[in-house]
Structure formats: C-alpha cells, structure tokens
Amino acid sequence: MKIAVIGGYGPSLVNFRGPMLRAMKEAGHEVCGIAPLDSPDVPEKLAAMGIEFIAVPIRRKGMNPLRDMASLMALTGILRRHKPDVVLSYTIKPVIYGSLAARLAGVQNIFSMITGLGYAFGQTSGKRALLFKLVKNMYRTALYFNKGVMFQNPDDRNMFMELGIIPGGKDTVVTNGSGVDMDYFTSSPLNDVTPVFLCISRLLREKGVREFAEAAMSLKRKYPDAEFRLVGPHDPGPDSISAEEVARWQDAGIECPGPVEDVREELAGCTVYVLPSYREGTPRSVLEAMSTGRAIVTTDAPGCRETVMEGSNGYKVPTRDVAELEKAIERFILRPDLARTMGEASLEYAAEKYDVNKVNTTIMNFMGL
Template sequence: MKIAVIGGYGPSLINFRGSMLCAMKAAGHEVYGIAPMDSPEVPEKLAAMGIKYIEVPIQRKGMNPIKDLTALLSLIRILKKIKPDAILSYTIKPVIYGSVAAKLAGIKNIYSMITGLGYAFGQTSGKRGLLFKLVKNMYRAGLACNDTVMFQNPDDRDLFKKFSIIPQSKPTVVTNGSGVDLEHYTSSLVPAGSPVFLCVSRLLKEKGVREFGESSLLLKKKYPQCQFRLVGPHDHGPDSISDDLITKWQDSGVECAGPVDDVRAELKNCSVYVLPSYREGTPRSVLEAMATGRPIVTTDTTGCRETVREGQNGFMVPVKDISALEKAMEKFILQPELLQKMGDASLEYVAEKFDVNKVNATILKAMRL
C-alpha cells in the first residue's frame, strides 16, 4: 500500500514518528512523510530511512485563514497527485486540514492521531472558551472524515465523546502514547550523591514549569546540596514563563540550561524526573526518563497519570499544587533508598506498556496494515 503521514512540524517525522514510519516501510509499504520543511535536514534524513518527503506550508502557530486555506489546498493537490491508499495525520492542523483534504481528494482510508489537546482545551469558558469552541468545531468537521481516531490516553478519547467531537459509534484506539525506543534510551544506575531533579520542557505555564521552579526554590533553601535543572527552549507567547521569573530562579540556584540537542546525557545525570504538566497526550519526556531508569514525579491529570504507578515508580500530585510537588520531591531527599528502587520500577513499567515496537504494532493494526 501507499501510505501518507502528515505532521505539522518537519523534524517530528523523524524524532517522534521515525520508528513508526520505518515500521510501515518494513511491512512493505511505500511511505510518504508530509510536513513543513522547518529544518533542511528533514528530507535527507527521511530519504536515508527510505521515506519520501513532500513539503507542505502548514503553520503550527496562529489561525490565519488565508494561510490555513493555502495549506488545505496544497494538501488536496499533494494527495490527488500521490494517491495514497491511506493517510495518518497527527497534531491539530494536520488532523483537521489533512482529514478534510483527504476526503476531498477521494482517499478511502483516513486516520488521525490525537497527540495532546494543548492550549485550546485548557479552558472551556471565558475568552479562551471561544477558542475552545472554535477548535472543537474544527476537530468535529475534520474527524467526521475519519475511519478510526487514535488517542494517546483514554481521558482524551472520553473527552472527545463527551463534547460530541466524535460520535459514540466512531471507532477509536488508545495507543499508549507514541512509545519510546528502549534501544536509543538505555537504562543506567541512578547517580550517587545528592539528588538531581530534572524537568525537560518548553518554558510554558501549562507544562507546570512555574510549579517546578517555585518548588525547587523552596527545596534549594532547605537542601542547598541538591540540584534542580530546567532544560528546554523559551518560546515567547501567551503561555510562556516571564523573563523576570526565570532570572529569579537562576539567581536562587535553579539551573535554567536552555534547549539541548540530545537529552540522554541530562537524563543519565539526573536522579528524579519531574513534569508537573496541566495536561498531556502522553508525555514523551517522561517515557524517556522511565527508559533511562528514573523515578517520576508528575501530576494526576490526563496523560501524565498513565505514566506513574503511585508509590511504585514515582508519585503524582494535584495540578498547580506547589506545596504537594515540593513534598513529593522531598521524599527522595529524605529517603534516598527510593531512587534506585523506583527507577527500576519505571524501567519495568515502560518496557511493559510503552515500548515503541508495541505502540507501532497497535497503530499499524488500527490502520489495517
């Protein structure tokens, strides 16, 4: 079969969907990766994997009607030209416009993967509620074209049915996230010495970065020997952390390291991985930390709760609760014997449920490949 996979960010075809594309290729299918260029390395890397790349002008941020219409028309032209037997879209704009384009192009087998709901679903009333209503209706129109909709966690699936974004009768599959490559993210012993707490995230409020920074400040005053590292890009926007707050954290001993090309060294050098996000699909960074053999502190919320067996491989805390987060992190300082024990439990759990090969098999089965 000829398969087209549509994404909203070029490098994600490699970093997040590379193993899936390779699994499709290994099953004997002709595979196309369709996404914005974003990086000049994308076509070359995909070609090395045996994947054909096609550029499409999808803008990830903003809702410019003219640019979005251009993206839709471009997708229709591309799909009419290559005539795939099936398409799989992921992230919001590819799901909406890719699904509609596929229907208009006469593609028979249309699938989407909901990888997280993001800013638009953070609030359903007030000013942000208007954005929620708009995105909800756009999702409804796009997903109406789909044969099967895939979700990374059951909560998002149930939410889409609750708000009638998809009908109760629509076939759905829960994939357990995007999975993690256990050969790429290998395990190691938790480092000896005082604990190092790590959060890898874009510096956004809804990722729980503020809660991580503030709880780290409190713990740094009590336990100056411990390290607290925040690693990730600082994208400015309505949900971003202010420059002043980042400066405050740095001046008080929280290390804000900025983005890194490869997080594996950061994961191996940390003792505990922390992600106090408000909502996720399934947080890839947590799975990578689990594969490295690290205990987890995260929030009892959609997507995140799927990654922790409470008291076995880590702890969950309520969303936006700095005090609870501080206490959960402090447990590892007061009871260092938990570090390796829970790290080993993380590795066992991730191999059982989130191995990328198992996830890819679920996706290919859902697409009848």
C-alpha cells in the first residue's frame, strides 16, 4: 500500500514517528511523510529511511481561517497528486485538515492518532469555552470520515465518546502512547552522590513546570545539596511561562539550561524524573526516563497516570498540588534506595507495555497494514 503520514511539525516525523515509519517501510509499504519544512535536515533523514518528504504549510498555533483554509487546499492537492491508499494524521491541525483533505481527495482509508488534547481542551468553560466548542465541532466533522481513530490513553478516548466527537460504532484503539525505542534510550547507572531531579518540558503552565519549580525551591532550602533541573524551550503562546519567572527560578538555584539536542545525557545524569503535567496523550519524556531506569514522579492525570504503578516505579500526585509534589520528591531524598528499586521497576514496566515495537504492532494491526 501507499501510505501518507501527516504531521504538524517536520522533525516529529523523524524523532517521534521514525520507528513507526520504518516499520511500515519494512512491511513492504510505500511511505511518505507530509509536514511543514521546520528543519532543513528532515528530508535527508527521511530519505535515508527510504521515505519521501513532502512539505506543506501548516501553522501549529493560532486559528487564522485564511491560513488554515490554505493548509486544507494544499493538503488536498498533495493527496490528489500522490493518490495514497491510506492516510494517517496526528496532532490537532493535521488530524482535522488532513482528514478533510483525504476525504476531498477520495482516500478511503483515513486514520487519525490523537496524541493529546492540548490547550483547547484544558478548560471547557469561561474564556476558553468558545475555543473548546469550535475545536470539538471541527474534530467531530473531521473524524466522521475516519475509518478508525487511535488514542494514547483511555481517558482521551472516553472524553471523545462522551462528548459525541466519535460517532457510535467507530473503530478505536488505545496504543499506549507512541512507544519508546529501548535500543536508543538504554539503561544507565544512577548517580549515588547527589540527588538530581529532572523535568524535561516546554515551558508551559499546563505542563506543571511552575509546580515543579515551586516544590524545587522549597526543597532546595531544606536540602541545599539536592539538584533540580528544568530542561526545555520557551514556547510562545497564551500558556507560556515568562522569561522573567524562569530567571527568578534560576536565582533560587533551579537549573534551567533551555533546550538540549539529545536528552539522553540529561536522563543519564538524573536520579528521578518528574513531570507534574495537567494532561498528556502519553508523555514521551516519561517513557524515555523509564527506559533509562529512572523512578517517576508524575500526576494522577490523563495520560500520566498510566505510566506509574503507585509505590512500585514511582508516585502520582494531584495536579496543581505543590505540597504533595514536594512530599513525593522528598521521599527520594530521605530514602535514596527508592530511586534504584523504583528505577528497576520502571525499566521492566517500559519493556512490558511501552516498547516501540509492541506499540507499532498495535498501530499497524489496527490499520490493517
């Protein structure tokens, strides 16, 4: 079959979907990746895997009707010219406009992957109610034409069904995230000298980075030798953390080095991985930390809660609760042995549930590939 995979960010085709694209190629299918040309090396990296790259103008943020209509028409033209047998889209705009474009182009086998609900679903009343209703209705229209819809956690699937976004009888599956390449994110020994607590995230409020910083500043006053690292880029938008606030965290002893090229060095240097997010599809950074043998502290929130077996490979805390987050982190300072035993449990759990090869098998079986 000829398969077109549509994403909203070019490098994600390599970094996040690379193993899936390779699996499709190895199964004998012809595969092309469609996304904005956000990075000039994406076409070359995909070509090395035998996958064609096609650039398309999709703006990840904002709801400009004229630009979004242009994206829809560009996608429709691409799909009409290339005539894929199957279209798979992931992230919000590619799912909506990719599904509609595939329908307009006459593609019969249309699939979508809901990788998280994002800012529009973070608050369904008040100031963001109009945005929520708009995106909900756009999802409902686009997914009507899908043969099947994949979710990364059961909470998101349940919400789409309760809201009537997914029509009755529509085929769905929970894939356990995008999986983690355990040959790339390999286990590494723990630092036994200084406890290092790491959070890797875009600097957004709904990722829980403010709660991480507040808990870290409090613990830093009690345990000056403990280290706290918040690694990730500034992400402009309504949910963004200001540069001034990040500077205050740094003045209080929190290390905020910005984005890094390869997170494996950061994971190898940490003792425990922390992600206090309000909601995720399935957080890749947590899976990568588990694959390297790290204990996890995260929230009892959709997408996050499935990654932790409470008291076995880590702890779950309520969202937005700095005090409970601080207590969970402090357990590893008071009992250094927990990081080792829970890290071993994380590694076993990742291999059992989140290995990318198992996840890709689920995806390809669901799509009939």
